[in-house]
Structures are given as structure tokens and as C-alpha cells.
Amino acid sequence: MARSGWPGQVDPDEVINELVLELKILVIMKKALLFILFSMFWLNTTFSQPIIKIWGCEDSLAVKQQITLYLEQLNIWENIYLSVGFSPNVPNKRKGFTICLNSQKDNGYQIVKVSIDDRLNKTEKRIVLAHEMVHVKQYAKGELQVNSKREVMWQGRKYGNQFTDFQRTPWENEAYQQDNQLATLYKKQLENPFDLNKPLTASKTIP
Numbered sequence: 001m002a003r004s005g006w007p008g009q010v011d012p013d014e015v016i017n018e019l020v021l022e023l024k025i026l027v028i029m030k031k032a033l034l035f036i037l038f039s040m041f042w043l044n045t046t047f048s049q050p051i052i053k054i055w056g057c058e059d060s061l062a063v064k065q066q067i068t069l070y071l072e073q074l075n076i077w078e079n080i081y082l083s084v085g086f087s088p089n090v091p092n093k094r095k096g097f098t099i100c101l102n103s104q105k106d107n108g109y110q111i112v113k114v115s116i117d118d119r120l121n122k123t124e125k126r127i128v129l130a131h132e133m134v135h136v137k138q139y140a141k142g143e144l145q146v147n148s149k150r151e152v153m154w155q156g157r158k159y160g161n162q163f164t165d166f167q168r169t170p171w172e173n174e175a176y177q178q179d180n181q182l183a184t185l186y187k188k189q190l191e192n193p194f195d196l197n198k199p200l201t202a203s204k205t206i207p
Helices: 012-047 060-073 122-140 170-191
Strands: 051-055 080-086 096-100 110-116 144-146 152-154 157-160
Touching: 051 060, 060 080, 060 122, 060 170, 080 122, 096 122, 096 144, 110 122, 122 144, 122 170, 152 170
Parallel strands: 051 080, 080 110
Antiparallel strands: 096 110, 144 152, 152 157
């Protein structure tokens, strides 16, 4: 540090100039840090969203619109690879079926497969897709899991793999409470695309 005047005396102007310079450097560093944090957040939200694949469907655009709406309504932003297919060969002879194919995330993504009976009419397909998307949410958020012994875990509680009344299980109850309203919301959006979406509430639906 430059000195002037009597020996040992510090020039106040020099001190002020150095402090101002240090303050400017700190401000620049703070701005750079904020820019890096913002960039990381933007990259994460841009490239860490569900990847959707649709197959076996004539109107894949309409299905994609439904899935996009359901993802938003169910707050699904986790890293999942979602495969939605339409086929007459649905497992267990059900209208729809959802399964998570990997218990651990491969390459940062959880693989979830949805199968829907393509013999259903348009209204039934809409409701069944909404129903299965609730199960997608359950898998994505770790609420519903199936371990290596094929035992179902729901919110940390083991339920085994044998059910006398499958539709009364808590994960099915949640899906039945929301599927009809999700499907109705999509239908209303088609009729009035500028109408604001309302939050979901519990709703009774068809079996």
C-alpha cells in the first residue's frame, strides 16, 4: 500500500480506493454466482422433465395433450420416462395398467409404462388414462413402490402382493377419487381452451 506524509501514516484516499475496488469485485462475484445458480436451475427445469412416448394410438396428439394437462395438474415434474401404449392385451385383463419397470433410476430417469385397452370408447379411454396418470404420479413421487419380492409398498408401509379387494387399496382409492375430474377438466379445456384450470378436489367416479 502506498504511503505518504509522515512515516507510518496511511493515505485515506488510498484506503478508500482499495475498499471501493474490493466492493466492486464482491458485487461482480455475487452477480456471477447468481447467474450460475439461475443457469443451473433453468437447465434442470428444462432438461429434467418427463419424457413421453405414445404408441398404438391413432390420435397421439390428443393423448399427448391429455398427458401434459394431467402432469401439470398432478404436479409431476420428476425425471421419468413415460411410455403410454394402447393395446387389447392389457395385463390382468384390466382397462388400464401402470407399472414401474425399474426400482432404481437408470441414468437419472425412472421408467414407467402405462397400458390402456384400445377397445374402449373415447370417453372410457380418457378416464382410464387419467386414472393411470394418478398411478404415474404415485410412482414418480415414491408413494407407490414394488420391491424385488413383488410386494407393494405404499407410503412406506408394506401391503404384500395378495389383495382380496384390489379397488379398495389406498393407491386405487386415490386414483378413483381423481380420474373422473381430471378427464372432465380436459374435456372442458377442449370446449374452452382459455378457461383457467381449477385445483383438483375429491370426486366420485365410475368403477
